[in-house]
Amino acid sequence: MxxxxxxxxxxxxxxxxxxxxxxxxxxxxxxxxxxxxxxxxxxxxxxxxxxxxxxxxxxxxxxxxxxxxxxxxxxxxxxxxxxxxxxxxxxxxxxxxxxxxxxxxxxxxxxxxxxxxxxxxxLLDVMANDIGAEKIHSLVKQPLTGLTVAPYYGCQCLRPYAIFDDPEAPRSMEPLIAAAGATVYDWDMGGRCCGASHMNTHPEVGQALVGAILAAAAGADAIATVCPMCQMNLEAYQNQISRQQGRDLHLTIVYLPQLIGLAMQLPLPAVGLNLNLAVDGVFRSRQAI
Amino acid sequence: MNSAATQTGGSEMVSQPDELAPVKEMVRACIQCGTCTGSCPNAFAMDYTPRHLWRMVLMGLKEEIFSSRTFTLCSDCYYCTLRCPRGLPLTEAMEALKQIAAARHPSPDRYSTQFYKTFLQSVRRHGRVNEMEFMALYFARLKNPLFALRFAPLGMKLMRKGKVSLRVPLKGRHPLESIFRNVEALEDRS
Structure with missing residues (x-):
């Protein structure tokens, strides 16, 4: 390939x-x-x-x-x-x-x-369809057993062009999360909008959208993302949004390939969890040294 | 016949074509069902809902449209485009309104205007966006230190992690200059 x-x-x-x-x-x-x-x-x-x-x-x-x-x-x-x-x-x-x-x-x-x-x-299309969950499963050395991960797709890999997934009810990330040994968190917020640049131009709107996504993922150990904008919006403003909404909305946010890399036990510099803005101890403890 | 022509007479029509015409064309078949509004994650913050805005476009209510913040709040999620029973390109219509506003109607929403403008300046200068330069310039131009201050802790965190730097990408080259210049020439607003 x-x-x-x-x-x-x-x-x-x-x-x-x-x-x-x-x-x-x-x-x-x-x-x-x-x-x-x-x-x-x-x-x-x-x-x-x-x-x-x-x-x-x-x-x-x-x-x-x-x-x-x-x-x-x-x-x-x-x-x-x-x-x-x-x-x-x-x-x-x-x-x-x-x-x-x-x-x-x-x-x-x-x-x-x-x-x-x-x-x-x-990338999600390639990981799901060219590489595939089976191949990824065969490369997993340290299954993420016991971790529940919410698949978050965001908008623009799904819509308007429905190339590799259902733009209303996306599922393509689920076999990949399962291949890593984690449990897929069942929710219906995977394709919702994070507000994109609203966080920088209309923060009150961006915070409302991200707050709703974080709140819906409350039962998961982490959210997996496939877009830098979604990732930043979900990980970077958790303090502000928690304060504002009066509830603890802190949650680990990782990129999908980081999750897979973790399960493959790829070396620390390759997975780069130290660069994320919101990763809790449970996740860090899974990282190879 | 467009409303500008009706109001100002035929001679004006030639020199001032209806700038909303392309957007009208996109939403002409709108049946006002409201699926767009029901699907829009940002409708709660808009002054006019998307459904309302399409009607305003068809009625040619330029002043109201370009002083509203509805189209600046479109975050390009494409739910409305996906679900519109008439198959209308509604996200593109929102973008078209942003483009008309950027060219000819100083938007009351200076945050979005400055955000896009500063972003493209950094891209034009370096070929790639320099996130640090872009955000620093954006916050400086807003002339709202309190707003900028809300992002200071994040900026510091990103610096500490080495994720933003003052290093200039593709240093000394302007690979996109001719594209920017040619587009400006074609659109006649250099």
Whole structure:
């Protein structure tokens, strides 16, 4: 299994551990990642809120870079926002050749050309369908027995493009959590919105959304995420939200590949639990040294 | 016929095309069922619900639309798009309103405006967003020290963990400059 790899800006910064754990778990599962050389920002939610054309041109540049780099068709993307931005250009240029021409007009100056041969894949899709729970189970050395984990998908790996899961009632993470030896927490908040950048622009709204998710997960030992934005929103404001709502909403929040890496007993620097903002002692004690 | 034309006469229509026209096109088939509002995680904080907003778009109530915070509160969860019984691209319509506001209507919601603007400046400068630079600039521009202070403990924690730094990505290069410039030229607002 070979993938081109688009880590995205967050994975070089606030989501460092997502990058580490993704690379480590993919390598342990026998997959090769070729990072797209000189990749640039996908535009996040900022480009689309500013200019439609810019929001399509920024991802298009990265797809064109991937096509130019090698003939590996699948691009692995761990960040759900990057995934959707890249996927959107893949989908829209397939159905609209006029748009592809327009985007190519913008890329021309940089010597780039988008043919539309790439397939954008979310990390969760690849873990669930290419690697699979069985393979992951065979690599588990230290099952996370006794831990209950709530699968949190967020929005943009599920909607609007229903590529690999049910956008209303997602289940794709469950076999992976079970393969790691943990128990899947039964809840219906997995596909709810964390508020994205509201936490920075309309904090009262973001806190209400995150508070509801944390409260619903109260019976779990942890929430597993597959997006840096969701992860940050769920882990970073637990003190504030608990204070505000007058109840203890502290909970361990980890990236899915960290959970899998933990069960595989991958070394500490690869799992990177020390970089998370909300991990309790129970989880830390499971970490190999 | 658009309302601007009705009010100001045909000669104005050529020089001032209805900026809401593309959004109207997206929501024209809206049956006002309210599935979008019922599905929206942010509706509780909006001044007009999404269903209400679509009607306002079709009625051309520009002033009310662009002074409301409804579209700035869309967090792109795509539940409304997924569930709309008419299959309308409602999230895209919200984004289209954000785009029109960014280009021509200074939004009363300066937090969102500054957030997106500062983000794109960092991206334009470096090719990738420098989270530290972006957030520092964003908070500085809000001119609301108390607001910024709420995020200070998180900033310190991220620094301690080495997750944000002042290191500039792709130093000295501006790989996205031509894309930004060409888009501006095409959209005629450089």
């Amino acid at each position: 070979i993938y081109q790899y688009y880590p995205g800006c967050s994975l070089e910064g606030t989501a460092l551990e997502y990058n580490l754990a993704t690379r480590a778990v993919m390598e342990a599962a026998g997959a090769q990642l070729h990072e797209i050389k000189d990749w640039t920002c996908c535009g996040a939610s900022a480009a689309e809120a500013t200019s439609l054309l810019l929001s399509l041109a920024l991802p298009a540049r990265n797809l064109a870079l991937a096509e130019q780099a090698d003939d590996v068709r699948d691009i692995l993307v761990p960040c759900s926002a990057c995934y959707l931005n890249l996927k959107k250009v893949e989908e829209k240029t397939h159905s609209d050749s006029g748009l592809r021409e327009q985007l190519n007009g913008l890329l021309e100056q940089d010597g780039l050309q988008l043919a539309g041969t790439s397939r954008v894949r979310h």
